[in-house]
Amino acid sequence: MNLINNIEKLCSIHAPSGFESMLIEYLIGWFANFIPNAVIDKTINNTLLIIKGQPKVVFIAHADSVGFILQYNNKLLALGSPEVFEKTKLRTIDNFEVDIESDQDENYYLKSNKTFERGTTFTFIPHFIEYENTIQSPYLDNRVGIALLMQLALESEHFCIVISSNEESCGGSIEKTSRILYEKYEICKSVIVDTTFHTEGIRMGDGVVLSLKDKYLPSERWVSVVKNILQKNNIPYQLEVEDVGSSDGAYIHKSPYPIDWCFLGIACLNNHSEKEIVNIDDLNYLYDAINYINKINMFNL
Structure with missing residues (x-):
């Protein structure tokens, strides 16, 4: 699968927050066609839980756009x-x-x-441009996250993925899905795969972004594990510390289930606009990171 072409396709699909059904139906068809032995759980509105094998970590990307x-x-x-x-x-x-x-x-x-x-x-209006080191398009937030998880699913024997909804507006989808993850599949570790804002401290091209704090605090013990994986595998990363903003991690945080979470993403320039820009090397680093994290599914956490 060509990652950049897949991102372009995903960015072309109309799926504003709360109205994600067109993208969800596309993804249902894609997973059924390319990974027919995966289980697709559609219990929650406009939300997919896709699982294969016996994973212990769930990777989460939101379907909705602004x-x-x-x-x-x-x-x-x-x-x-x-x-x-x-x-x-x-x-x-x-x-x-x-x-x-x-x-x-x-x-x-x-x-x-x-x-x-x-x-x-x-x-x-979709307008996708690929440059030498970057891509520009509306809705890279968070179609890049979905594309990376689709690639992970193609290349993994064990995986758990959630494509959530309503993240950009009112949230709630992943909070409801947490019950299924924990009670049915015994998942207690999660990674939010998303974009974050290009700021004075977080720069495009400087590697993946591991959040230590946004409006909420992620699980310290799980962040430490993820940070060690990045270091061990020589993946460039930058640490984000903010006092505003949030991700799907906020809704796991609010759920009553003991699921550790962390945010792992890439910087995006002009976030939430028609000219979002991300760095292609950052994309590849993020894929390497989630691939290494997914491999620890084989061990007890």
Whole structure:
């Protein structure tokens, strides 16, 4: 599987937060076709739990993207926290393109003669560009995470993957899935595979990002294990320490199940915009990292 081509395909699929069904159906078909002996659990709305063999670690990537939903009088409400550039265009699920405009309070409105039904969802128009060392597209957050986990599944005898929903807006999907992971499959370790913001301390091209703190604190003992794996296998990494933001780890944190979690991702420039950019070397380092972590499934943790 060509990783970059797969990311481009995933980025083209309309799946704003809370309305991920098109992407979920695509992934169901893909896993059924390429890994027919994997178990696909669809208990939770717009969420997939895919498992094969006897893994002890679950890798989690969210399906949803930021976007908009139509309210009244052409007003758009944000799904998540989209960043809009000047002259940004949006599209519907059936690829009808529209212009938007904003008022002084940064409320956004459709600028179209066409009438749309209330509740119509809109996302950025796909425009994928591959450069020598980077790729640019809307929705690299978090289609890169999904693509990496698809590759991991193709190359592993044992794996557990969750494709979650609603992460960009209200959360909840992975919190519900935690019960199934712990009670049915006895999974007690998790890795959030996602993008994070390119900041003064976290830079594209400097390797994978291991979070020590965002709005929540990950499991210290599990972070130490993951950090040791990165060091042992000479994978470049950078440590993130923030006081805002969160990931699917927040919803595991809130669940009543004793599942350790950590965030392992890559830096993304222009996050939540139509021009997200990630470094290709970082992508490859992140794949190496989750592949090594997945191998410890063979041992007791």
